[in-house]
């Protein structure tokens with residue numbers, strides 16, 4: 403299933419997305435659920451909406467944290483002049499940095515260098531700690547696209563990454579969470595980032611999740627070895643090479659095969 407979160411009748415609702423490709427000639431639709439599937443068992447309300455008629459928001463708001471992993475693709479570590487670390491390099495992004503597809507990334511006044519980073523995001527489905535690698539599939543709710551937006555100048559000058567990667571709007575997630583991919587399937591997906599600027603499309607990142615230094619199972623197991631993961635927590639699995647600057651007026655797109663496309667305009671802070 404593809405589980406979306408959206409504004410409907412002035413409240414937040416959840417629903418499953420059925421794309422035209424599944425349904426032949428029919429338009430993309432949403433079947434409304436009666437609650438948050440990460441919180442409790444849910445049922446269909448019977449209401450069906452057109453996807454075009456609703457406004458999507460972040461498909462999940464992490465209950466406690468977004469855990470991100472740096473330098474997990476060798477070619478990206480190299481383009482930044484870094485080595486692949488001996489152990490996964492972990493940092494946190496606050497849940498207040500999360501936005502959904504279509505919502506604006508606000509370019510802060512404190513920076514002059516903001517990059518996109520296209521990443522596969524893992525959504526945790528169960529409270530867990532010390533998960534063995536071979537049992538990671540049991541704790542994953544699904545996958546979505548992420549953009550680990552990064553103020554590169556502050557990342558360098560601060561020496562740690564809390565501010566550079568923690569600004570409000572710096573963690574776009576979406577467009578929805580896909581729950582039907584196996585761990586093996588998620589470990590071999592094309593990842594792309596493009597930027598639309600002045601009517602032109604700039605190709606930036608194009609890689610595959612098969613090129614992660616540490617795979618999804620190893621990362622989730624590692625993260626759970628030091629922190630308890632809660633349902634709705636999100637793990638970002640690192641970005642491939644080709645990161646680049648974004649600026650107000652751009653629209654940045656993160657596309658992952660089998661999941662969808664996360665698109666966000668970039669706007670200047672007021």
Ligand code: MN
Pocket residue numbers: 470471472519521550638640641
């Ligand atoms: Mn990243």
